Amino acid sequence: MIHDAVIKNAVLAGENYRLNTRTRTSSPEISTPASWNMLRDAYDRCGEVCAEYAKTFYLGTMLMTPERRKAIWAIYVWCRRTDELVDGPNSSHTTPTALDRWERRLNDLFEGRPYDMFDAALSDTLAKFPIDIQPFKDMIEGMRQDLMKSTYASFDELYQYCYYVAGTVGLMSVPVMGIAPESKASTASIYNASLALGIANQLTNILRDVGEDASRGRIYLPQDELVSAGLSQNDIFEMRVTDKWRSFMKGQILRARMYFDEAEKGIAELDSASRWPVSASLMLYRQILDAIEENDYNNFTKRAYVGRAKKFFSLPQSYVSTLFTADKQVISLARA
Numbered sequence: 001m002i003h004d005a006v007i008k009n010a011v012l013a014g015e016n017y018r019l020n021t022r023t024r025t026s027s028p029e030i031s032t033p034a035s036w037n038m039l040r041d042a043y044d045r046c047g048e049v050c051a052e053y054a055k056t057f058y059l060g061t062m063l064m065t066p067e068r069r070k071a072i073w074a075i076y077v078w079c080r081r082t083d084e085l086v087d088g089p090n091s092s093h094t095t096p097t098a099l100d101r102w103e104r105r106l107n108d109l110f111e112g113r114p115y116d117m118f119d120a121a122l123s124d125t126l127a128k129f130p131i132d133i134q135p136f137k138d139m140i141e142g143m144r145q146d147l148m149k150s151t152y153a154s155f156d157e158l159y160q161y162c163y164y165v166a167g168t169v170g171l172m173s174v175p176v177m178g179i180a181p182e183s184k185a186s187t188a189s190i191y192n193a194s195l196a197l198g199i200a201n202q203l204t205n206i207l208r209d210v211g212e213d214a215s216r217g218r219i220y221l222p223q224d225e226l227v228s229a230g231l232s233q234n235d236i237f238e239m240r241v242t243d244k245w246r247s248f249m250k251g252q253i254l255r256a257r258m259y260f261d262e263a264e265k266g267i268a269e270l271d272s273a274s275r276w277p278v279s280a281s282l283m284l285y286r287q288i289l290d291a292i293e294e295n296d297y298n299n300f301t302k303r304a305y306v307g308r309a310k311k312f313f314s315l316p317q318s319y320v321s322t323l324f325t326a327d328k329q330v331i332s333l334a335r336a
């Protein structure tokens with residue numbers, strides 16, 4: 001199912017999209033000055049929401065071109081609102097019917113009938129970038145699963161959930177980031193790298209939030225791997241940092257880093273203007289794993305985070321990492 005989703009998005013992106021490296025014009029109907037102001041205000045509000053709720057992603061978007069930045073802000077707000085349906089302050093009122101209603105609203109905005117200004121910003125984004133509706137539908141499916149499921153038997157089950165809530169963000173984002181016209185990589189491989197970034201981010205998020213999620217009765221860590229490590233659900237609910245826990249966490253962190261490495265291979269294939277923001281976002285999120293290690297694997301009562309200074313010092317480092325092509329030739333020095 002996940003492979004099909006990647007292939008479908010890759011085919012939709014298609015070779016012709018690579019040739020047409022310009023972003024699409026906005027929707028054909030003549031927009032009036034009033035709608036221009038409404039859209040500008042809508043995107044500004046999306047940027048404020050992103051800045052408020054996700055400082056790391058917001059920092060990444062500030063490294064983007066204005067058109068792409070606005071598009072990612074619009075996608076972010078839809079994703080945040082979708083996540084808030086099951087993770088937000090009013091989530092106790094969210095039912096599968098409410099998610100069905102949210103999906104009908106998604107269909108409407110994809111057909112150019114937005115409900116509010118946030119939907120209007122996304123509708124406008126969809127008129128400019130070739131984004132498929134399926135990843136959005138799949139994210140809603142992930143929220144349906146979050147309503148009903150509080151433990152995961154194996155990594156296979158957890159991987160599918162990570163695809164639904166985070167891999168989908170990668171598939172939504174590639175058409176906005178753009179694929180480098182000179183890239184020799186297959187479109188599917190680039191979409192697989194974006195999927196890997198979503199999986200890596202979600203695995204990192206799960207490892208960061210073990211204590212917070214357990215306090216809400218949720219354990220995303222694979223049950224079979226906990227048992228193999230000699231751990232039980234009680235060890236998590238009792239929030240004990242033992243040597244068994246440390247050993248288990250080292251394996252979980254190693255796997256998350258593997259997905260970041262997989263994602264990193266795809267960055268060189270993106271449009272050159274998108275490589276730095278994605279690389280910076282990847283590096284900043286990956287540093288959460290370092291913070292968990294620095295907390296001696298106490299992700300029960302200590303929230304791992306990356307300090308502002310470290311975030312800003314990572315920006316030049318992530319920029320330099322984008323100067324390498326896929327075959328590791330430093331293109332800028334070669335030209336010097």
Ligand SMILES: CC(C)=CCC/C(C)=C/CC/C(C)=C/CC/C(C)=C/[C@@H]1[C@@H](COP(=O)(O)OP(=O)(O)O)[C@]1(C)CC/C=C(\C)CC/C=C(\C)CCC=C(C)C
Pocket residue numbers: 053054057060061072075076079080083165166167169170171173174177190191193194195197198201202205209263264266267270277278281
């Ligand atoms: C600069 C940049 C990468 C921007 C992407 C911003 C964006 C659209 C993010 C959406 C995030 C979101 C709110 C998704 C809803 C579900 C959810 C909460 C997913 C988890 C995010 C964590 O959010 P947060 O840190 O706020 O966690 P809490 O809610 O506080 O627990 C996720 C971990 C998923 C995030 C997934 C991504 C950002 C994937 C991005 C992938 C790409 C941009 C693809 C790049 C392409 C290649 C080839 C590598």
Ligand SMILES: [Mn+2]
Pocket residue numbers: 205206209
């Ligand atoms: Mn979380």
